[in-house]
Amino acid sequence: MAAESGNAPVVLDVVGLTRSFGAVRANDAVSLDLVTGEIHALIGPNGAGKSTFISQVAGDLAPDSGSIRFQGRDIGQMSAAQRARLGMARTFQISSLIPEFTVLENAMLAHLGRLGESMRFFAPVARDRKLRQLARTCLERVGLDSRHRERVSEISHGERRLLEIAIALALEPAVFLLDEPMAGLDQEGSRMLIGLLDSLRQTAPVLLVEHDMDAVFALADRISVLVDGRLIATGQPDAIRSDDTVRAAYLGVEHP
Amino acid sequence: MTPRLASTAVVLLLLAVPLAGTILNEPWLITLATRVAILGLAGVGLNLVLGYGGMVSLGHAAYFGIGGYVAGILAHHALEGHPLMAWPVALGGTDSMIVIWLVAIVCGALLALLIGSLSLRTTGVYFIMITLAFAQMIYYFTISWPAYGGEDGLPIYVRNSLFGLDTMDPMTFFMIVFVVLVIVIFLVSRVVQSNFGLALNAVRQNEARVRSVGIGGFRIRLVAFVMSGAITALAGALFVDLNRFVSPSMLSWHTSGEIMIFVILGGVARLWGPIAGAALYVFLEQVLGSMTEHWQFWVGLLLIVVVLHARGGIMGFTSGRHSHGG
Numbered sequence: 162m163a164a165e166s167g168n169a170p171v172v173l174d175v176v177g178l179t180r181s182f183g184a185v186r187a188n189d190a191v192s193l194d195l196v197t198g199e200i201h202a203l204i205g206p207n208g209a210g211k212s213t214f215i216s217q218v219a220g221d222l223a224p225d226s227g228s229i230r231f232q233g234r235d236i237g238q239m240s241a242a243q244r245a246r247l248g249m250a251r252t253f254q255i256s257s258l259i260p261e262f263t264v265l266e267n268a269m270l271a272h273l274g275r276l277g278e279s280m281r282f283f284a285p286v287a288r289d290r291k292l293r294q295l296a297r298t299c300l301e302r303v304g305l306d307s308r309h310r311e312r313v314s315e316i317s318h319g320e321r322r323l324l325e326i327a328i329a330l331a332l333e334p335a336v337f338l339l340d341e342p343m344a345g346l347d348q349e350g351s352r353m354l355i356g357l358l359d360s361l362r363q364t365a366p367v368l369l370v371e372h373d374m375d376a377v378f379a380l381a382d383r384i385s386v387l388v389d390g391r392l393i394a395t396g397q398p399d400a401i402r403s404d405d406t407v408r409a410a411y412l413g414v415e416h417p
Numbered sequence: 418m419t420p421r422l423a424s425t426a427v428v429l430l431l432l433a434v435p436l437a438g439t440i441l442n443e444p445w446l447i448t449l450a451t452r453v454a455i456l457g458l459a460g461v462g463l464n465l466v467l468g469y470g471g472m473v474s475l476g477h478a479a480y481f482g483i484g485g486y487v488a489g490i491l492a493h494h495a496l497e498g499h500p501l502m503a504w505p506v507a508l509g510g511t512d513s514m515i516v517i518w519l520v521a522i523v524c525g526a527l528l529a530l531l532i533g534s535l536s537l538r539t540t541g542v543y544f545i546m547i548t549l550a551f552a553q554m555i556y557y558f559t560i561s562w563p564a565y566g567g568e569d570g571l572p573i574y575v576r577n578s579l580f581g582l583d584t585m586d587p588m589t590f591f592m593i594v595f596v597v598l599v600i601v602i603f604l605v606s607r608v609v610q611s612n613f614g615l616a617l618n619a620v621r622q623n624e625a626r627v628r629s630v631g632i633g634g635f636r637i638r639l640v641a642f643v644m645s646g647a648i649t650a651l652a653g654a655l656f657v658d659l660n661r662f663v664s665p666s667m668l669s670w671h672t673s674g675e676i677m678i679f680v681i682l683g684g685v686a687r688l689w690g691p692i693a694g695a696a697l698y699v700f701l702e703q704v705l706g707s708m709t710e711h712w713q714f715w716v717g718l719l720l721i722v723v724v725l726h727a728r729g730g731i732m733g734f735t736s737g738r739h740s741h742g743g
Contacts, residue, residue, distance in 0.1 A: 221625065245631035257626045259619045270619050273612055274630035279637065281612040289612070332630060
């Protein structure tokens with residue numbers, strides 16, 4: 162693993178993460194790291210434990226054992242909110258937004274969180290120029306600025322996926338944890354999002370959980386394969402593509 | 418009707434009734450309007466957590482009651498001349514409304530902090546039950562506490578004083594209550610539109626999302642809960658001044674249910690909704706109550722219709738839905 166990481170600094174270092182649900186080991190001693198500038202894809206069949214892994218890293222789910230170091234700090238005991246304030250930006254497999262809010266308000270909420278300004282009680286948030294400006298900059302980056310007045314319940318599925326990314330950007334992240342950002346997108350939408358994700362690695366390294374293999378092989382610098390809660394391989398895309406275990410366990414089924 | 422117009426209509430109606438009472442020389446109308454304003458204010462407190470924060474508290478009688486007992490006990494000691502306590506500091510009662518209000522607000526906030534920090538760890542039905550259980554505990558405590566009248570309650574004979582006004586005059590007292598109500602609603606309107614209000618609104622809809630942008634949902638909900646308790650306690654203090662009497666019934670779960678009915682009838686997350694709801698409730702109590710002793714059956718029926726078909730309550734019905742902060 163060290164050889165593949167090269168000399169780039171390790172931003173996120175997960176060691177031996179284990180989590181069981183009843184008798185099922187959803188994650189069994191999963192170790193994975195993320196270095197500056199890379200997109201590291203985590204792939205595996207449905208139910209392999211990918212979302213469980215992301216939830217533990219983001220702090221929404223407590224692991225049974227294992228350690229998570231982020232920018233050199235052990236963050237295992239921190240809440241999800243604390244991790245987010247440190248710059249851990251996650252997106253959700255199923256769009257998780259504030260449905261009654263506008264696109265702009267969703268982005269403003271994220272800036273509010275990052276700046277730690279949620280305990281201000283008197284000034285109207287809608288007239289906060291700085292917050293609005295910050296939010297619109299993030300919306301612009303994903304191409305949603307023209308839709309900033311729309312209510313989230315009124316925008317399309319593809320636009321919601323983009324808004325998830327805009328919110329992640331608002332956190333000025335040190336790492337992105339993207340849980341199936343392509344889920345449910347048509348070809349056109351996928352192609353657009355691939356371009357956007359490609360540019361994210363310049364902002365911060367990306368842990369990308371994704372089912373769309375074209376996207377994974379187009380984007381990933383490294384790929385880890387999770388099957389039945391166990392990591393069976395980590396390596397560069399070419400190595401993974403030709404890895405016999407991986408082909409047998411996973412790729413072979415979908416790409417004969 | 419726009420939300421603003423609907424709110425204005427509620428304010429005008431609330432002012433018109435006591436005015437009519439004065440002109441027609443029917444002071445009971447003024448007292449009725451005062452009651453609506455105070456009960457509505459208690460609802461404004463609950464609305465902050467129920468309407469904006471999505472927390473179904475069935476224990477707001479606790480704050481209403483603690484505000485009431487603060488007013489009752491302080492006034493009682495002022496009247497009797499006994500000190501409230503002699504040690505470690507000598508503390509007497511008072512008949513100053515301002516002091517009573519401040520003490521009621523602080524006590525309501527502290528009680529809400531205590532109850533909230535325990536009950537907000539749960540959600541849904543468990544939260545409803547825990548808030549109810551806390552309120553019932555305090556209810557039974559007051560019943561079994563003989564020092565302040567126990568089950569019989571505690572009369573205070575004269576209203577407390579404010580700037581030398583004749584607070585026994587119904588219209589004067591109504592105006593005091595009205596001004597307090599307007600100030601509180603103004604403050605709540607600022608809060609729900611502030612940064613904090615945005616976060617509170619978001620917590621109601623999707624707490625996981627709020628966490629993921631670095632905002633602790635528990636803290637947001639707890640702060641809203643404390644504000645809510647303080648407001649409802651203030652209403653309780655005013656209620657005791659209106660009736661010149663405090664009793665454990667202010668703390669009963671029946672009171673918690675009534676406060677919730679005001680909010681739901683009026684329209685959740687509407688600033689003036691609880692006042693509209695309290696007005697309708699008191700109106701039905703008067704009109705139907707004079708016709709049948711089973712008037713609450715009809716209120717129940719109305720509540721079912723509102724919950725099934727008009728979630729926005731009176732305010733939503735008159736001014737359209739989806740108006741958080743309106």
